[in-house]
Amino acid sequence: MASIADYYAGKNVLITGATGFMGKVLVEKLLRSCPKVRTLYLLVRPKAGQSMQERVSDMMKCKVFDRVREDNPDFHQKIVPISSELTQPALAISPEDVERLTSCVNIIFHCAATIRFDEPLKHALQLNVIGTQQLLNLAQQMHHLQAFIHISTAYANCNRRHIDEIIYPPPVEPKKLIDSLEWMEDSIVRDITPRLIGERPNTYTYTKALAECVVQKESSKLNIGIIRPSIVGASWQEPFPGWIDNFNGPSGVFIAAGKGILRTMRANNDAVADLIPVDVVINLTLAAGWYTAVHRLTFPPAALVYNCTTGGINPFHWGEIEHHVMSSFKRNPLEQAFRRPNANITSNYLMNQYWILVSHKFPALIYDLYLRLSGQKPQMMRIFNRLHKAIGLLEYFSSQDWEWNSENMNMLMSHLSPEDRKTFNFDVRQLNWPEYIDNYCIGTKKYVLNEDMSDIPVARQHLRKLRNIRYTFNTLLLVFIWRVFIARSQMARNIWYFVVSLCFKFLSYFRASSTLTN
Ligand SMILES: CCCCCCCCCCCCCCCCCCCC(=O)SCCNC(=O)CCNC(=O)[C@H](O)C(C)(C)COP(=O)(O)OP(=O)(O)OC[C@H]1O[C@@H](n2cnc3c(N)ncnc32)[C@H](O)[C@@H]1OP(=O)(O)O
């Protein structure tokens, strides 16, 4: 059987979501490890006043492509952007582009989605479900298509505790839901959304579950693989350890904790933190593309699902993550921290509310007062309100455990040659968590916040200054409280005189005994 790189040689690949976090790593890895791939067609929409060509040119300047750029400075010649808006009829692809794609594409990787947890249901449905259906329609017109790889999420079925590598019956028939929501006003849809999503926490997981059903329906006509990653984090090894470019999932939490803003969060110390490095997901995705294509004649006509998770193989827990994140940010602090990093997770609701009051709201009020008095605009309370909204949406995932069966990941690994196992490594047994978390934290500093590593001594100095401010503040507060007590209560005065005289007695005894020994 051909190696993975040999398989991709000369192939035309279509990718959606290439400008996103996982899409960029996918494009990079394909170009670097499968250098003979013919063309990558990227479906990209114009956005924020930029044409799709400008967006793709900007994307190729990203640091993530540095290694490819070194190997092949002309790598951009293999990339062809295609203008497409996935929420529009027929994906808004021009007839010429449709003609071009249907005549030459061999493999599709469908990564595009809205991953926002607060997305209105209609929009999430439009992109994650109807967009996927339209891409499948296009795929069926392709004359040389060998594999369609759909990126789903391990949490599509988070209403279950144990999740097998099968597609579960949908909560509702997707077509029926699409038809009924079409005529409804947005406000009505908003009102009935909680009833529709049921036990799922958000419209994202709900629409990703529906998308899997839509994909499965086409599996008798196309060779389909479905990848279900859990919580995708920074890269483990490639293209650089710790590469990450966004605030999604745990990254925003780590940054907020590293900046000393986030001090408390509801999470279960003993629950498995099912993080999976982005390069592992992409290696598995490329291997699954190869396997789906080369085994197409021997497959029964059903989509093969790969749960891409770590918990069952190499588990690590939220409590351990908290410890390593705090330790990493103390050794390599972020610049201009608000307070010294010191965050704790707790599963107790009341305890969390108490710490929110004492460690979030109270300091924010004082800081905003200081800003107001110095003629600046108060901002800390606003930042905390946004942070509370964001972590409120994540807590569902950090407070419970799931169990995923990942037999297909093992099966796929057993089909790889020793060489491919190294080049497309997705063996998470080798993952050293403390080292990974350390690189992850450094990655948020270098690649998300664009901070310079050479400024770490200044950042450490800043943390020392914050520690001294805290000690001074605490001492002054103690003295102030004590003075108030002493002034008002005879009993407090008596205790005070008793403690002071005890100290004097101890000191004189200590001095007398040291004179005797001399
Ligand atoms: C106590 C600390 C110790 C640490 C140990 C414990 C850690 C526990 C961590 C638990 C994490 C659990 C994570 C579970 C994730 C489950 C994932 C399921 C898997 C998936 O399939 S999908 C991927 C996950 N999707 C997401 O993560 C998206 C979530 N985000 C949203 O839904 C929205 O962004 C949100 C949070 C509703 C905010 O919306 P909005 O207010 O409209 O803001 P914007 O999105 O427009 O962003 C504006 C601005 O803010 C930046 N941003 C976004 N999120 C954060 C954040 N969490 N922290 C800081 N900053 C954030 C964003 O980049 C924008 O910046 P610009 O510069 O572009 O304006």
Ligand SMILES: NC(=O)C1=CN([C@@H]2O[C@H](COP(=O)(O)OP(=O)(O)OC[C@H]3O[C@@H](n4cnc5c(N)ncnc54)[C@H](OP(=O)(O)O)[C@@H]3O)[C@@H](O)[C@H]2O)C=CC1
């Ligand atoms: N990140 C994670 O933790 C996990 C992600 N996943 C899945 O992986 C996939 C990729 O996620 P990730 O890279 O993190 O997400 P990102 O949000 O980083 O990227 C989403 C991509 O989809 C594109 N897109 C969004 N809307 C449209 C549209 N209307 N038309 C065309 N393109 C659009 C975006 O393009 P644009 O730049 O134009 O916005 C972007 O390229 C998703 O399917 C997600 O469900 C699964 C598990 C975990």
